[in-house]
Amino acid sequence: MRGRWPLAFWLGLFGLTWLLSAFSFQLSKTLDARWLLKYPKQWELPLEGAIKSFLDWLVEDANFGLFTFRDLTRAIAAVVEMPYQILRDLLIEGFSSGIGDAAVQIAPSLSWIAVITCATAIGHYARDWKLGALVGGCFLYLAVFGQWESAMITLSSVLVAVPIGAVGGLLLGIAAYRTPWFDRMMRPFLDLMQTVPVFAYLVPILILFGFGPVAALVATVIYAMPPMVRITVLALRGVPEEVIEAGRMAGCTRRQLMWKVLVPSATPSLMVGVNQVIMLTLNMVIIASMIGAGGLGFDVLAALRRLDIGGGIEAGLAIVVMAIALDRASQAFAERSQRARLSGNLVRRHPWSTTVFVVIAATLALGLVLPGVQSYPDRLTLTTGPFWGEAMKWINVNFFDTFEAIKVVILNWLLLPVKKFFGGIPWAWGILVMGLIAGRIGGWKLGLLAALLMGFIAATGLWPKAMVTIYLCGVSVLIATLIGIPLGIWAAERPGAGRVILGLMDTLQTLPSFVYLIPVVMLFRVGDFSAMVAVVLYALAPAVRYAAHGLRSVPEALIEAGTMSGCTRSQLLWRIKLPMAAPHLLLGLNQTIMLALSMLVITALVGTRDLGQEVYIALAKAQAGPGVVAGLSVAFIAIVADRIFNALAEGQKRRLGL
Template sequence: MRAGEGIAGAVPRAGLRGSGAWQRGAWLWGGIVAASLALAAWVGPVPVPKALTPDMAGWVSAALRWLVERADLGLFSFKELTRAIAAVIEWPYSLVRAALVDGWVEGRGSRARTILQPLSWIAVIAIVAAMGAYARSWRLGAFVGACFLYLAVFGRWESAMVTLASILIAVPIGVAGGLGLSIAAWLWPRFERALAPILDLMQTVPIFAYLVPILFLFGFGPVAALIATVIYAMPPMVRVTTLALKSVPPELGEFATMAGCTTAQRIRKVLLPAALPDLMVGVNQVIMLSLNMVIIASMIGAGGLGFDVLNALRRLDIGAGIEAGLAITALAIALDRLSQAYAARTADVPMSAGASGGWPRRHPWLSTVALVILGTALMGLVLPPVASYPAEAVITTKAFWGDLVKAINIRYFDDLEAIKTAFLTFVMLPVKRFLLALPWPWVLAVAAFAGWRLGGAPLAATGAALGAFVLATGLWEQAMTTVYLCGVAVVIAAFIGIPLGILAAANDTAGRVIGGIIDTLQTLPSFVYLIPVVMLFRVGDFAALIAVVLFALAPAVRYTAHGLRSVPPEMIEAGIVCGCTPRQVLTRIRLPLALPEILLGLNQTIMLALSMLVITALVGTRDLGQEVYIALTRADTGAGVIAGLGVAAIAIIADRLIAAGAAHARARLGLQRGTP
C-alpha cells in the first residue's frame, strides 16, 4: 500500500513539474515573440552590409573547376578518378538495364542486331511474386505481382524497368558503402565522431544541391543520377547499422574472441548475423530513399518513371502526370513490402540446411523462376506478346484523371480559391511579413540565446555560427522565406499529426487505419505530392504548403503514438488511483511523459519539411530551394552548393535545438532515452 501511495504521489508531482516548466518556457518565449513583434514594427529589416557577404559561390565554383581541370593525385588526376568511378558504376548498370529493358545488342547503328532479348514481362512478374511468396506468403506474392502487372497493363512497363535497373544498382552500392562506413565507425570511435557531421550534411543538404556538383563532375547521364541517389540514400544505412552493431550483446563478441576469431571473423560471423534484422531495416530505408530520388535524378539523365512525371509536370499534362505518379507509387509499395517481409523473415526464420535431394528439390523457388524465364524466352520467339506486353492491350487513364481534376476545379473552384485566399491572407502572409521585417542581428541573437538556454555555450556558439553563415551567403531574405514556409507547415503538421497520434495510441482499430494511411504517405515519392496539389491549387506558396504538410506529417503521428504507448502502465494506474479522469491522465501524465518522443517527431517533421521545400521550388516558391533549382538549371555549381548549405544550416540549427530540448525534457522527467 505504501508503495502504491509513493507511485500515486509521484505522478502528480511529475505532472506539476512538467506543467510548471512548460508555463515558464511559454512565458519566456511568448515574451521573445512579443519583443520581436515590437522590434519588427519599430526598426524593420536591417540591410546586410556587403562586407559581410563575400563571394562564397565564386570560391566554390573556382575550387571545383580547379579540381576537375588541374588537380593531380599523383598516379592519376582527379578527372581520371571520376571517369574510373563512372566506368565502375556504368558496367553493372548496363548489364541490369540490358536484362530488363534493352536486351543484348551486337553492332551499332543500322548494323545493330539483338542477340538476346530482355526478360519478358511475365518472367519479371513471376520473379517478384516468387520473392514475395518466399519472404512471407502467397498473399504477399500475389500483391507484389499485381503491382508489377499494373505497370504493364497501364503502359508504364519500359519506364518502370529503367527505374528498377537504377534501384537494383544504387541499393547494393548504398548498402555496401553504408555497411563499410558503419563497421569503421563501430571499430574506431574517433572515426564515428568525424563521420557524424558529414552524415548530418548528407541528410540536411537539399537533394537538388547534390545534383549541381555531380553534374559538373560526372556529366549528364544515368551514372551521375546513380551517384546522386547513392549519396542521398546512404546515411540512414550508416546510422542504423552503427546502432545495430552497438546493440549486439557484448557477451556475443566476448564469446567469439574466446573462440579464437579474428576481428574480421567476429564481425562477419557473429556481429553482423546477430544484427541482421536491424540491418534489413536500413536496407528498406535505402530502397525507399532511392525511389524518392527517381524523379529528381531524371533531371540529370536517369530517365524512367521519374522522367515521365517530370515531363508531364512541364507540359501540365494532368492525366499523364497522375498516371506516371501512380506507377511510381505501385513500384514503391511493392518494393517496400518486399523489403519489410525479408526484414521480418531474417528475424523470425531460423537458418536451416535445406531439404535433401537434388538442386531443384533443395531450391524449389529458384527452379520455378528459372523454368519461367526459359519458357517465356522460348515462347517469346514465336509469340511476341509473351516477350513484350501487347500495345493494343494497354489501358490508359489519362482522360479519366484529366476529366476528374477538371470537374473538381469547375465544381469547387470558388470553395478552393476561398480557402486558399483566406489562408494566405490571414496566416501565411502575416507570418512572412513578420519574419522578413525582423532585423538580422535580433534573429542571430535569438538563435544564440535559444542555444544557450537549451545546451549552454557550445550550442549557443553553434547557433550563432550557423546563423552567421546563412547571413554571409547573401541570401538572408530567401532564408527567412524558407523559415516561414517550413515553420507554418510544421505547425500545421503538428496540429494534425499529434491528435492523430493520440487517437492511434488510444484505439487499436484507429491505430491500424491511421498506420496504413501513414505507411502509404511515407511510401509515396516526394514529387508525387506535387501532382494533385498543383492541379487543384495551381502554383504558389499555398500549393507548396499543402505538399510539404502531406509529406512531413508522418513523423508527428508515429512518434506521438509511440511516446504515448511507451508510458509505463503503473504511472497510468497510479493516476487513476489518485482520481484522475481520462482527460487528466492524458494531459497530466501521458503527454508530459511522452513529450521527449513528441519533440523528436517534431524534429523529423522539420527535416522532411525542409527537404520537401526544395522540391516545391518547381511550383513557384521564392526561397533557398528556388535558388538551388535555378543554380541547377544554369549549371552554377557555386551558387547551388552555397544555397544548399544554407538550407543545411537552418536544418542543423533546428535539429540541435530540438534534440537539446528533448534531452532536457527526459532529464526533468527522469526518463531513459528510447528509440521509436
C-alpha cells in the same frame, strides 16, 4: 532550468524580436544605416566564385600523381555504368552486339511474365504466399497500366544504387563503430548529406560526371547512403554484450567477431537500413531524372512541366506501386527467420529457383513466336490518365469557390502576417535571438553554433530568402503538427482506426515528393499556399507516427496506477500519457521539420521565393557556386533546428527520469 521555458517567456521573446525589428527600422532611417537591415554587399563572403574555381581546378588541373581527378571520375562512372547497362539489357533492351544501325541482337530481355514470376518468388521466399501475391501483383500492375518500360529503367537504377548505398553505408558504419575518432569526423558529413537539398549537389555532380544516368546514380547513392551508416553504428552498438563475450570466449579474431558475430546479430536492424536506402532511392528517381536518369521519374517530371494531371498521377502511382513491392519485400527479409533446409533432390530443395528458371526458358522460347509473351500486348493496356484528369477538372468546377475561400482566409490570417514578421527581422537581431534560444535550451556551445551558422547565412547575402524559408517551414510544421498529433493519439487509442491511419501514412511516405505538386497546383495554382499544402502532406507522417509510438510506449504500470487513482480516460491521456510521450513528440516534430525543409526546395517549382528557388535556379543554369551556397544555408537551418529539438527531447527525458 535549462530548456524549461514558460509560455510567457516565448511570447516575450517574440515581442522583443518584433520591437527590436521596429527599432532597427527607425534607427536605420534616422542614421541612414541600411546595414542594420540588409547585410552590406561588400561584407559578403566570396564563396560562389571560390566554389566555381575549385570545381574548375578539379576537372581541369587536379593531379594525384598516378592519375588525375578526371581519371577518377571516369573510373567511378565505368564501375557504375557497367552493371546498370547489363541490368537494362536484361530487363528491357536485350543484349546486342555492335553499335547503332549495325547492332545485332544476341538475346532478348527477360519477358514481363518472367520478371513477375521472379518478383512473386522473392515475395514468397521472404515471407509467404500473401506477400508473393502482393509483390507479383504490383509488378503486374506496371505491365497492365502501360508503365513497364519506364518501370524497368527505374528498377535498373534501384538495383544498382541500393547495393552500392547499402554496402558502402555498412562499411562506413563498421569503420565508425570500430574507430571513435572516425565516428566523430563522419557525423558532420552525414548531417550535411542528409540536410543539404539534393538539387544543391546535382550541379557539382553534373559538372564532374556529365549529363546522364551515371551522374544520376552517383547523386542517388550520395542521397540514400547516410541512413545506412547511422543505422549500422546503432545496430552494432545494440548487440548484447553477452553475445560479444561469447564470441571472444570462442576464440574469434577481431575480423571474425565482426563478420560472424556482430553483423549476423545486427542483421534485422541492418535490413531496416537497407529498407531506408530503397525508399530514399525511389524518392530520388524523379529528381535524378533532371540530370538524365530517365524512367518513371522522367515521366512524372515531364507531366508536371506540361501540367498533365492524368499522366503525372499515373506515373506517380507506378512509383508508389514499385515502392510498396520493394518496401514490403525488404521488411519481410528483415523479419525473416532461418528456415529448415529441405532434403531431397535439387528441385525439392529449391522449388522457386527451379520454377523461375523454367519460366525464363519457356518465355524465351515462346517469345520468338508469340510477341505477347515477350512484351505485354499494347491492346490489353489500360490507362487511368483520363480518369484522373476528368476527376481533377470536376473538383475544380464544383469546389473552386470553396478552395479559393480557404486559400484566401489562410493567406490573409496566417501566411502573410507570419511572412511579414519574419521578413522584418534584421540579420543582426536574428543571429542574436537564435543564439540566445539555442544557448538557453542546449548550453553555450549550441548557442554559439547556432549564431555562427545563422551568421554564415547572413554573410552570403541570403538572409531575406532564409527568412522566407523559415516562415514557410514554420507555418507548414505548425499545421502538420496540429493535424498529426491528434491523428497519432487517435491511432494509439483506437487500434482499428490506427491501422487505417498508419496505412495512410505508409502511402504518404511512399509517394515521391514531386507527385504532391501536381494535384496541389491544379487545385490551388502556384504560390506560397500551394507550397504549404504540399509540404504539410509530405511532412505529416512523422508527427503521426511518433505521437502514436510515444503513447504506446508509456509503461503499463503508470497507466494502471492512474486508473487505480480514479483517473478518467481523458485525465489518463492529458496527465500521464502525453507528458510521458513528450520526448517522442519532440523527436517527431524534429523529423517533421527535416522533411518540411527537404520538400521546400522542391516546391520552388510552384513559385516560392525562398532558398529552394535559389537552389533550383542554380541547377537550371548549371551554376555550382550559388547552388552549393544556398544548399548549405538550408542545411544549416536544418542542423540548428535538429540540435535544438534534440536538446529539448533529451532535457524532457531527464526530467521524466527516462
